[in-house]
Amino acid sequence: xxxxxxxxxxxxxxxxxxxxxxxxxxxxxxxxxxxxxxxxxxxxxxxxxxxxxxxxxxxxxxxxxxxxxxxxxxxxxxxxxxxxxxxxxxxxxxxxxxxxxxxxxxxxxxxxxxxxxxxxxxxxxxxxxxxxxxxxxxxxxxxxxxxxxxxxxxxxxxxxxxxxxxxxxxxxxxxxxxxxxxxxxxxxxxxxxxxxxxxxxxxxxxxxxxxxxxxxxxxxxxxxxxxxxxxxxxxxxxxxxxxxxxxxxxxxxxxxxxxxxxxxxxxxxxxxxxxxxxxxxxxxxxxxxxxxxxxxxxxxxxxxxxxxxxxxxxxxxxxxxxxxxxxxxxxxxxxxxxxxx
Amino acid sequence: xxxxxxxxxxxxxxxxxxxxxxxxxxxxxxxxxxxxxxxxxxxxxxxxxxxxxxxxxxxxxxxxxxxxxxxxxxxxxxxxxxxxxxxxxxxxxxxxxxxxxxxxxxxxxxxxxxxxxxxxxxxxxxxxxxxxxxxxxxxxxxxxxxxxxxxxxxxxxxxxxxxxxxxxxxxxxxxxxxxxxxxxxxxxxxxxxxxxxxxxxxxxxxxxxxxxxxxxxxxxxxxxxxxxxxxxxxxxxxxxxxxxxxxxxxxxxxxxxxxxxxxxxxxxxxxx
Numbered sequence: 001x002x003x004x005x006x007x008x009x010x011x012x013x014x015x016x017x018x019x020x021x022x023x024x025x026x027x028x029x030x031x032x033x034x035x036x037x038x039x040x041x042x043x044x045x046x047x048x049x050x051x052x053x054x055x056x057x058x059x060x061x062x063x064x065x066x067x068x069x070x071x072x073x074x075x076x077x078x079x080x081x082x083x084x085x086x087x088x089x090x091x092x093x094x095x096x097x098x099x100x101x102x103x104x105x106x107x108x109x110x111x112x113x114x115x116x117x118x119x120x121x122x123x124x125x126x127x128x129x130x131x132x133x134x135x136x137x138x139x140x141x142x143x144x145x146x147x148x149x150x151x152x153x154x155x156x157x158x159x160x161x162x163x164x165x166x167x168x169x170x171x172x173x174x175x176x177x178x179x180x181x182x183x184x185x186x187x188x189x190x191x192x193x194x195x196x197x198x199x200x201x202x203x204x205x206x207x208x209x210x211x212x213x214x215x216x217x218x219x220x221x222x223x224x225x226x227x228x229x230x231x232x233x234x235x236x237x238x239x240x241x242x243x244x245x246x247x248x249x250x251x252x253x254x255x256x257x258x259x260x261x262x263x264x265x266x267x268x269x270x271x272x273x274x275x276x277x278x279x280x281x282x283x284x285x286x287x288x289x290x291x292x293x294x295x296x297x298x299x300x301x302x303x304x305x306x307x308x309x310x311x312x313x314x315x316x317x318x319x320x321x322x323x324x325x326x327x328x329x330x331x332x333x334x335x336x337x338x339x340x341x
Numbered sequence: 342x343x344x345x346x347x348x349x350x351x352x353x354x355x356x357x358x359x360x361x362x363x364x365x366x367x368x369x370x371x372x373x374x375x376x377x378x379x380x381x382x383x384x385x386x387x388x389x390x391x392x393x394x395x396x397x398x399x400x401x402x403x404x405x406x407x408x409x410x411x412x413x414x415x416x417x418x419x420x421x422x423x424x425x426x427x428x429x430x431x432x433x434x435x436x437x438x439x440x441x442x443x444x445x446x447x448x449x450x451x452x453x454x455x456x457x458x459x460x461x462x463x464x465x466x467x468x469x470x471x472x473x474x475x476x477x478x479x480x481x482x483x484x485x486x487x488x489x490x491x492x493x494x495x496x497x498x499x500x501x502x503x504x505x506x507x508x509x510x511x512x513x514x515x516x517x518x519x520x521x522x523x524x525x526x527x528x529x530x531x532x533x534x535x536x537x538x539x540x541x542x543x544x545x546x547x548x549x550x551x552x553x554x555x556x557x558x559x560x561x562x563x564x565x566x567x568x569x570x571x572x573x574x575x576x577x578x579x580x581x582x583x584x585x586x587x588x589x590x591x592x593x594x595x596x597x598x599x600x601x602x603x604x605x606x607x608x609x610x611x612x613x
Contacts, residue, residue: 015509075513078475078485103508107487110475114440119570122436122470137574148579156570194484194518198503203511257527264469272603282579295599296585309585311602313595320592327600 002095005157008034009094011085012045012057012065013105015076019053022100022165024060029168030098031061033129033136040064042094046084048074051183058179061171065181066092072188075197076104082111084186089116094158096129096136101162109162119153121161123263125286127168136161141263141282148282166267166290210259213242216270218261218288221248222277222298223317229254231321232276238328244268246284262287277317280305297321342396342497344386344458345450347443347477348379348415350408351467375411378462380418382525384532386460387419389495397421397454401446403431403439409548416543417535423548424450430553433566436468440476441563445556447481458495458502459522463488471524478522486517487524495519 010030013020027043034041042064043057054065068084085108089097097112099105101123113120121138126148128137135152136159142149153159210216217239219232229249236243245255247262261268263283273291278284280296280303288294289308296309297317306312313320352371383400390396400415400423402408412423426446434442450456459478464471471487478485490512491505500519505512507526535543553559562568588595 078478078487082479103488103506106471107475107485110436110472111479111485113437113472114476114479117437117570119435119437120470120472121571122468122472139577141579142573142576147576149576150574151571152574153570154572194521195486196516198514198516200508200513201511264464264466285579294585306585306587311599312585312587313592313599314587315592315595320596323592323596324599327596331600 002155002157005093005095007039007042007092007094007096008037009042009044009089009097009158010062011097011099011105011108012043012053013076013100013102014045014047014050014053017047017050017053019056020100020102020165021170022102022105022163024056024170024173025165025168026098026100026163027057027061028171029127029163030096031171033096033127034063036129036131037095037134039095042066042092044085044088046073046081048072051181054179054181055175056173058177058181059173059175061177063179065179067181067183068186069183070186070188072190072193073186075200076108077193077195077197078107078111079193079195080188081108082115083188084184085112086115087186088184089158095134097158097160098127099160099162101164106162109160113160116156116158118156118158118160119151121151121153124151124161124163125167127161127163135159141286164263164267164286166269167286210242210244210261210266211268213268213270215239215241215272215274216244216261216268216288216291217241217274217276218244218246218278219249219254219276219317220246220278220284221252222279223249223254224277226252226254228318231317231325235274235276235321235325235328238325238332241272241274242270244288246278246281275305275309276321278305279303280308342390342393342457342495343399343451343454344389344396344460345399345401345447345456346379346382346386346415346420346460347474348383348400348402348411349376349462349465349467350374350402350404350411351376351465373407373410375414376462376465376467378464378466378525378527379411380414380462380532381527381529382460382462383415383418383420384530385492385525386458388530389458389492393495393497399424399450399454401426401443401450403427403434403442403446406550409550412548413543413546416546417539418532419535419539423546425548425550426552426556427550428553430561430564433569434564435569435571436470436472436476437570438564438566438568440473440480441568442556443473444477444480445559446551447477448558449551449556455520457519459483459520461522461524463524463526474522474524481520481522483520483522484517485522485524486515489523489525490528492523492529 126139217236461474
């Protein structure tokens with residue numbers, strides 16, 4: 001029975017005709033799994049007037065794209081997307097099915113897994129496959145973050161996982177890659193839908209641009225209290241950076257949730273990341289470890305953040321950060337070689 | 342309007358400790374609390390019934406007998422009554438088996454009083470999966486709306502509800518038919534201080550406890566460990582990235598070194 005299931009699938013999330021970055025990253029990760037298993041990699045592309053996106057899906061590594069292009073699929077809705085995906089999965093029987101751990105990806109995967117009575121691993125940060133048993137090894141931080149757990153789904157297919165954005169790498173797109181586009185019909189009527197998307201409101205300011213910031217100054221509970229935490233804001237202001245924080249800091253109410261970096265917050269890849277008073281629990285580290293240049297400031301020389309930091313300063317943030325602010329301000333006034341803003 | 346809120350007792354992950362030798366959770370180190378997102382779900386049920394002027398709020402949990410504590414906590418916030426499903430048959434359940442057990446309990450609850458709305462927290466802070474809510478909705482064949490940041494309007498006569506759902510860069514305004522299931526974000530409301538009468542009621546309250554035998558038409562192979570397709574294969578400490586370089590000297594010297602290193606990188610700031 002399980003032998004009927006073959007191939008690696010990636011759900012291609014698109015919004016407004018633009019493919020989400022995580023879906024391209026998953027095509028890169030899925031390509032490796034498919035090559036190891038010697039099976040095709042397929043993208044599942046749903047929406048309205050989105051068929052042309054299948055070229056991009058192929059360029060990023062897919063051998064096949066299943067396309068359902070229908071007006072009823074225009075906006076993401078669990079009920080319509082779920083039915084479409086379930087129909088495809090039942091018809092073509094993939095052995096592995098990956099989704100981005102976005103709001104929509106998680107929502108969809110949960111509904112699909114329930115219907116297919118199969119296992120689903122949430123927020124995966126590492127993927128591998130045990131070729132002989134054709135077992136997906138989906139690993140994720142566990143128990144508040146200090147260890148990783150590898151989750152297996154031995155007796156059910158497809159093996160499904162949602163994967164955090166920005167932890168896998170997309171392939172370089174190759175516009176000359178060849179692939180097959182398989183269009184599938186869908187028998188759904190708008191009148192049968194129990195949810196309607198009335199409107200979509202984009203809020204560009206809300207994101208604090210954390211995901212797109214080139215420089216992030218992040219603080220942890222090592223800052224001590226809300227008043228000391230203002231130093232983080234001041235340093236960020238001085239160099240034109242965006243402020244981030246750990247889960248502790250958000251839960252203490254020092255920062256809004258949108259500014260949380262880590263497993264349950266944003267995964268980010270800035271050019272420069274200041275980790276100040278942050279010990280470096282894996283939950284936080286998975287969210288920032290792909291930053292290009294990481295500077296850690298922490299009193300505790302044993303803090304795990306120093307293992308990921310490009311440069312570490314062991315010392316009291318309350319002493320060091322004000323000095324840094326002063327230096328940056330002076331450098332800016334001098335204009336010359338250190339004008340960072 | 343009958344609202345059922347699904348709540349979970351979780352270890353307070355802020356305080357949780359890992360035994361470094363065995364890589365297992367030291368449960369004694371962590372006090373058990375009502376999952377914070379679920380507290381917001383209960384609070385939202387209170388807000389909705391207040392706005393409508395009537396309604397019943399039931400809370401449902403699955404867990405060991407001590408999980409009655411989170412039902413009492415929900416009563417404090419303003420729920421009317423609580424149900425705990427507690428049985429060894431449920432133990433070891435992953436999200437698929439959990440949504441099955443809870444959906445069976447919800448079927449029993451709705452037999453006595455039809456359920457209009459099911460609320461859940463966005464996810465539990467111990468598992469962080471967010472999979473149980475949509476799973477329950479699927480099993481009951483009602484529409485789910487996840488990541489809800491506002492319940493804008495409940496229209497009882499039309500049996501519709503207007504919801505704001507958070508998306509990556511903004512929100513969607515969604516109209517859903519009742520009954521439906523919502524999972525809520527923290528920003529949907531702020532937890533209010535519990536009024537004294539609620540505290541007194543909670544202290545005295547004894548929730549209904551059901552074993553698997555109290556639920557109808559249960560397929561036991563779908564429960565607990567047996568009904569869970571996912572298993573933990575292994576635990577490991579994440580591979581350490583290449584060790585970083587420590588700067589040397591006193592604070593001033595380290596700062597000067599850092600500034601020099603950054604002066605090399607100033608083009609990185611330029612894109613801001």
